[in-house]
Amino acid sequence: MSTNPMHQFEVYRIGPEISLGSVNLSFTNASLFMLISAATILLLLFLGTKKKLLVPTKIQLITEMSYSFVAKMINDTAGSKAKPFFPFIFTLFMFVLFCNMIGMLPYSFTVTSHIIVTFILAAIVFIGVTIIGFIQHGIKYLELFVPKGVPVLLLPLIVVIEIISYLSRPVSLSVRLFANMMAGHTMLKVFGGFVISLGLLGGWLPLGFSVALTGLEILVAFLQAYVFAILTCIYLNDALNLHH
């Protein structure tokens, strides 16, 4: 059972069963690891900002680096108008990053390898950005679907294509994160299984692969968090500055 590469993605209940009507609200291992990620972020930021030294300690340095990294990303992609949304994007980036990274620890559970988690995150971004767009521009926000300089005859087709392209945003955002995390963890587990089944004689090669893949997975874990945050910035930019 434990050699099944998909076993690691199983969600199970911890503690008593809680249900509200027909909705199952039990505390699961997924909720536990989300809480662990959030608590780790809070702890890191708390320790990092406790003593504001001129020459920073390591934890303070990490905190300041993550702050300036996200601040620069927002400024570069969405401009100064997006400054008020810094807390949201910072939270999103840190949450995805820590869920990915904590998933890399042995015996842990990767929350972001479940499509429902990433899809809800992407849907929040998508709905939020759409609302911001309508608040900023009113009904003129719909101009996003009507590119300039298109012949009237082609307009119905182009508008439908633009709407499909707009609706595909949350899908591509969530599928990217979920697929990368799940594929990576499955691959790691498969190579781990090879080490056991090939034994002391032939197991060294897959073990080497496993070590190399772990490094790659840590890179992917960071990159996917970065991509998630930067795409949120790009969508926000579309909503705030209406021209393309």
Place this chain on the structure above:
Amino acid sequence: MKQIKEVSTRLEIAKKKIADNHKINKGSNAASLGKALKIGTELVASVVVGTLLGFILDGWFDTRPWLTISFFFMGVGAGILNVIRSAKNMNKKKDMENN
């Protein structure tokens, strides 16, 4: 006085080294890898969303295969449009950095 001069030349050399390193690393940072990973899903997602939309609309209007088929092709169009758009965006940013 001699010591100060020595320190200043060493500082110059160190600065130059940092600048050179910066130049080398510029093209191969994590950001460009992120962009590369992002394009593939962009193409697929539009096709999936288009087909799904066509399928749902088919159910509403009772025109079973036709809307699914036409929305599939429009989804493909939207996917290609998305890829071209993000590629254009990358080029624009690169030009801005070079100037």
